Amino acid sequence: SPTAFQECFTKNDVVLANRPRNLSGKHIFYNYTTVGSCSYGEHWRNLRRIIATDVLSSQRILSFSEIRKDETHRLVQKLAKESSSEFAQVELTSTFRDMTYNNMMRMIAGKRYYGDDSELKDVDEAKEFRETVTELLKLAGVSNKADYLPFLKWFDFEGLNKKLTTTHKRFDVFVSALIKEQRSKKQREDSMIDHLLILQESQPDYYTDQVIKGLTLAMLFAGTDSSGATLEWAFCNLLNHPEVLKKARYELDTQIGRDRLLNESELSKLPYLKNIILETLRLYPPAPLLIPHVSSEDITIGGFNIPSDTLVIVNGWGMQRDPKLWSDATSFKPERFEKEGEDKKLSAFGLGRRACPGEFMALHGVSFTLGLLIQCFDWKRVSAEEIDMQEQTWFNLTKLHPLKAMCKPRPIVNKALN
Numbered sequence: 001s002p003t004a005f006q007e008c009f010t011k012n013d014v015v016l017a018n019r020p021r022n023l024s025g026k027h028i029f030y031n032y033t034t035v036g037s038c039s040y041g042e043h044w045r046n047l048r049r050i051i052a053t054d055v056l057s058s059q060r061i062l063s064f065s066e067i068r069k070d071e072t073h074r075l076v077q078k079l080a081k082e083s084s085s086e087f088a089q090v091e092l093t094s095t096f097r098d099m100t101y102n103n104m105m106r107m108i109a110g111k112r113y114y115g116d117d118s119e120l121k122d123v124d125e126a127k128e129f130r131e132t133v134t135e136l137l138k139l140a141g142v143s144n145k146a147d148y149l150p151f152l153k154w155f156d157f158e159g160l161n162k163k164l165t166t167t168h169k170r171f172d173v174f175v176s177a178l179i180k181e182q183r184s185k186k187q188r189e190d191s192m193i194d195h196l197l198i199l200q201e202s203q204p205d206y207y208t209d210q211v212i213k214g215l216t217l218a219m220l221f222a223g224t225d226s227s228g229a230t231l232e233w234a235f236c237n238l239l240n241h242p243e244v245l246k247k248a249r250y251e252l253d254t255q256i257g258r259d260r261l262l263n264e265s266e267l268s269k270l271p272y273l274k275n276i277i278l279e280t281l282r283l284y285p286p287a288p289l290l291i292p293h294v295s296s297e298d299i300t301i302g303g304f305n306i307p308s309d310t311l312v313i314v315n316g317w318g319m320q321r322d323p324k325l326w327s328d329a330t331s332f333k334p335e336r337f338e339k340e341g342e343d344k345k346l347s348a349f350g351l352g353r354r355a356c357p358g359e360f361m362a363l364h365g366v367s368f369t370l371g372l373l374i375q376c377f378d379w380k381r382v383s384a385e386e387i388d389m390q391e392q393t394w395f396n397l398t399k400l401h402p403l404k405a406m407c408k409p410r411p412i413v414n415k416a417l418n
């Protein structure tokens with residue numbers, strides 16, 4: 001139950017701080033399928049600390065705002081090109097994915113691998129990256145029966161371990177080359193890898209290459225599709241609830257105006273936009289079961305005795321649709337978050353010390369993109385039929401069918417084109 005979950009995190013915060021181990025005793029880096037017997041997992045404690053202090057500190061997140069602005073403006077330009085003065089159909093799923101991956105890879109290594117406007121689009125390096133990441137995500141989303149029936153591990157049931165190890169090696173080769181390339185540059189830039197390489201010079205045992213690779217994988221896995229999926233679900237909800245879209249547009253027009261574009265620093269003026277995102281995360285959390293935790297000692301959660309070393313999986317999706325906790329639980333109502341304290345009931349980013357360290361950045365990035373798209377375009381559904389909200393099993397909770405919508409530029413779009 002949600003109450004028990006909260007209690008467990010407040011009382012026994014430390015208890016759920018371990019990662020599962022795989023057969024050979026190594027810490028499993030990620031999720032049910034373990035992303036291969038990934039050796040980065042062993043460094044997890046260091047990774048988590050470095051993420052908080054060096055990679056996702058508020059200062060560094062703000063320092064990347066120019067990248068987010070540039071990528072969002074490119075997105076507006078792309079959509080404006082595809083539509084004209086009249087409504088035109090656009091496909092949003094891959095558009096959002098390309099943008100979030102470009103955003104992240106620019107922060108990590110200063111590279112853009114996605115979209116027609118990428119200078120690297122057709123080179124082997126970009127193809128290799130796109131293929132490997134797709135393969136890793138596909139495998140990470142597979143439910144591994146051996147996680148629940150441990151004896152199956154002895155047979156590598158369904159060959160998952162082998163596939164994961166192969167793909168992980170491919171990723172490792174790719175990121176090693178990326179680090180080598182950045183290291184050989186005469187001048188350091190401001191990317192995450194460059195920043196960590198500078199720190200490596202003074203503390204080589206702490207900021208090792210393994211740690212840099214682990215961070216790259218963590219950021220790519222945790223920070224890209226989650227934001228892309230949130231944008232996608234938010235849009236589905238807006239298209240199915242035109243009255244909410246109208247209210248969000250009104251907020252933007254009155255708080256920011258019709259003749260200048262929204263800036264990231266102005267997001268605090270748009271509480272309704274934020275509530276749309278919170279309500280989207282409530283009904284469609286990108287990580288519906290969070291990330292599995294393991295009890296490091298015997299504990300009791302909600303009256304259940306959990307022995308030490310047990311895989312604990314939290315059904316965040318279920319808690320966020322629980323009618324005992326939320327009125328009209330399955331309806332999309334951003335207004336519910338106007339009531340003080342409602343947002344505290346959300347678990348979309350997890351809770352406690354293993355909660356998502358990218359929450360601030362994610363909320364910032366998603367709000368900014370959504371705000372700008374509402375400001376720059378008129379939107380409607382492709383047909384009178386409601387958008388189909390079926391979900392698919394992937395690493396994150398994503399839409400089964402790609403999202404298509406009709407969009408028409410508003411005059412303000414010229415500001416982004418210029």
Ligand code: HEM
Pocket residue numbers: 048051056218219222223224226227230281285286287290291292347348349350351353354355356357358359361362363366
């Ligand atoms: C809307 C977007 C996002 C959502 C909904 C989300 C949600 C989550 C959730 C539920 C967890 C697991 C928490 C738990 O098991 O208790 C998590 C972990 C994590 N997230 Fe996010 N996340 C998002 C965006 C990001 C971004 C943008 C980044 C980085 C730039 C990021 C980095 C991480 C990392 C590194 C972890 C692992 C933390 C650990 O295990 O200690 N996330 N996220």
